[in-house]
Amino acid sequence: MSDSPPEFTLTARNLQRRFGARIVVDDVSLALRRGEVLGLLGHNGAGKSTTLQMLSGCLLPDGGEIEICGNDLLRQPLQAKRHLGYLPEIPPLYREMRVDDYLRFAARLHRLNAAQTAAAVAESLHRCGLENVRQKRIGALSKGYQQRVGIAQAIVHQPDVIILDEPTVGLDPAQIRDIRTLIRELADHHSVLLSTHLLAEVEAICDRVNILHQGRLAFDGTTAALAAHDGAPNELEANFLRITGVKP
Amino acid sequence: MIRLIAWRELRSLLGQPASWFMLAILQFILAWFFLARLEAFLDLQPQLAQIANAPGVTAALAAPMFNLAALLLMLLAPIFTMRALAEERRNQTLPLLLAAPVSSATVVLGKFIGLMGFLFLLMGSVPLMLYSLMLGTALDHGLMLANLLGLVLLAASFVALGLYVSALTAQPVVAAIGALAVLLGLWLADIGAATSDSPWHALSPLHHFEAFNSGLLDSGDAVFFLLFSVVFLLLAMRRIDNNRRYG
Numbered sequence: 001m002s003d004s005p006p007e008f009t010l011t012a013r014n015l016q017r018r019f020g021a022r023i024v025v026d027d028v029s030l031a032l033r034r035g036e037v038l039g040l041l042g043h044n045g046a047g048k049s050t051t052l053q054m055l056s057g058c059l060l061p062d063g064g065e066i067e068i069c070g071n072d073l074l075r076q077p078l079q080a081k082r083h084l085g086y087l088p089e090i091p092p093l094y095r096e097m098r099v100d101d102y103l104r105f106a107a108r109l110h111r112l113n114a115a116q117t118a119a120a121v122a123e124s125l126h127r128c129g130l131e132n133v134r135q136k137r138i139g140a141l142s143k144g145y146q147q148r149v150g151i152a153q154a155i156v157h158q159p160d161v162i163i164l165d166e167p168t169v170g171l172d173p174a175q176i177r178d179i180r181t182l183i184r185e186l187a188d189h190h191s192v193l194l195s196t197h198l199l200a201e202v203e204a205i206c207d208r209v210n211i212l213h214q215g216r217l218a219f220d221g222t223t224a225a226l227a228a229h230d231g232a233p234n235e236l237e238a239n240f241l242r243i244t245g246v247k248p
Numbered sequence: 249m250i251r252l253i254a255w256r257e258l259r260s261l262l263g264q265p266a267s268w269f270m271l272a273i274l275q276f277i278l279a280w281f282f283l284a285r286l287e288a289f290l291d292l293q294p295q296l297a298q299i300a301n302a303p304g305v306t307a308a309l310a311a312p313m314f315n316l317a318a319l320l321l322m323l324l325a326p327i328f329t330m331r332a333l334a335e336e337r338r339n340q341t342l343p344l345l346l347a348a349p350v351s352s353a354t355v356v357l358g359k360f361i362g363l364m365g366f367l368f369l370l371m372g373s374v375p376l377m378l379y380s381l382m383l384g385t386a387l388d389h390g391l392m393l394a395n396l397l398g399l400v401l402l403a404a405s406f407v408a409l410g411l412y413v414s415a416l417t418a419q420p421v422v423a424a425i426g427a428l429a430v431l432l433g434l435w436l437a438d439i440g441a442a443t444s445d446s447p448w449h450a451l452s453p454l455h456h457f458e459a460f461n462s463g464l465l466d467s468g469d470a471v472f473f474l475l476f477s478v479v480f481l482l483l484a485m486r487r488i489d490n491n492r493r494y495g
Contacts, residue, residue, distance in 0.1 A: 053343075056343070056346075056347040057346060057347055057492070058342075058343045058346040058347055058492065059492055060492045060493050077349075077351075078349045078350070078351065079349070081347060081348060081349040082349045084347060086343065086347040088340065088343040088347075090340040092339075092340060092341040092342070092343045092344035093339075093341065094256075094260065094339075094341055095339065096260055096263045096264070097256075097259075097260070097263075105252070105256055106344065106348075108252050109249070109252065109253075109344070109345070109348045109349075109350060110348055110349060111249075111349060153344070
């Protein structure tokens, strides 16, 4: 990696989204640098998933701008989405398909040609530890494996920006460790934006943290800065609770 | 891209036991009808030979066969179109397509072509059985082609409508019932209309198929099918776009 100034792979400015009269995301701006893992933290209902849905082009914002690798997501969606891999809260799996067929479909959907597809599928099967189940129907896999297939789908085309919505939910401790290692590896070449409500996860893998509270951005800084926010160091949990207005 | 989505749709349909079951039952019904008609025609043939301008084998056999195929298509098309978009929504797989660099037009057209491919497979035995008659007799190719073209256009309009209804809901069963209700409603309004110039005739796809069925290539009917299909495909695309708007 060179010492050139950090390149932003994804920037969002003043995002706003309402459902009916309820404002779910209010004036949220965030920026993701190449090679970093950014954690989006917040209580349930803080607007994390809605924000990620907007960033992935699945939901139109009511206001604001999103740029992915220099392409405006709202005006040039097809160009912008080429640089994007997205794992929603519920992995978008076709249960009747076999794992390798599904990944091949996902790769072709992201405009890889036939030659690139074979290599990309093999690579993502390997990275997500799916080689033993590649011939199985997705519906027959356990929850943990399905989650891995979901992640494999998001990284198969080697996107610059990887958005993961609660990637470790429902996994057992060993699987969580594997996935965290994988996410750290991915950050070497891509940038990762993930949402979570687990502080341990943030501590383990995130370089930077954005805290959402009631639809607004309440904190933006490095993980270390959050731990040392307003007082003694290593008080991640207490600081998170204070920022989100819960008495520690 | 369209081909990729069409191919996945077709494979997903062929991956279900229910599709094969329907396919088998349908072939049985069509073959039964074909043989019964053929037998009746052979019984009547000596008498027909004495009439001037008697109907040939194509008119006596192919026209009713295509008519039956059209009716069955109306009943079956919603069963196959129901899952197209409703199931994507129910299983939460739509984000895969929405977050991928493909437009909603591509998604809808891909699914449309995949479903058309499946219906071709379903109805393919009709022309095959009829053309097998060429082993023993001559066929009226004009009448055959008019019927084939009519059946394809009819299938396109049924699939387009089914896709749109499927885009409206997250429940495949609701999509099937909805599409079937519209198609049956149009058909019943058509056959129930008292006067021959009733506007209900103009709205019913099966009414527009009648001309093709009797061997007439009427551009007005062809335009109706094209407009019908295009309108519902555009509506389905719009519905997918609205998915981004309303979540």
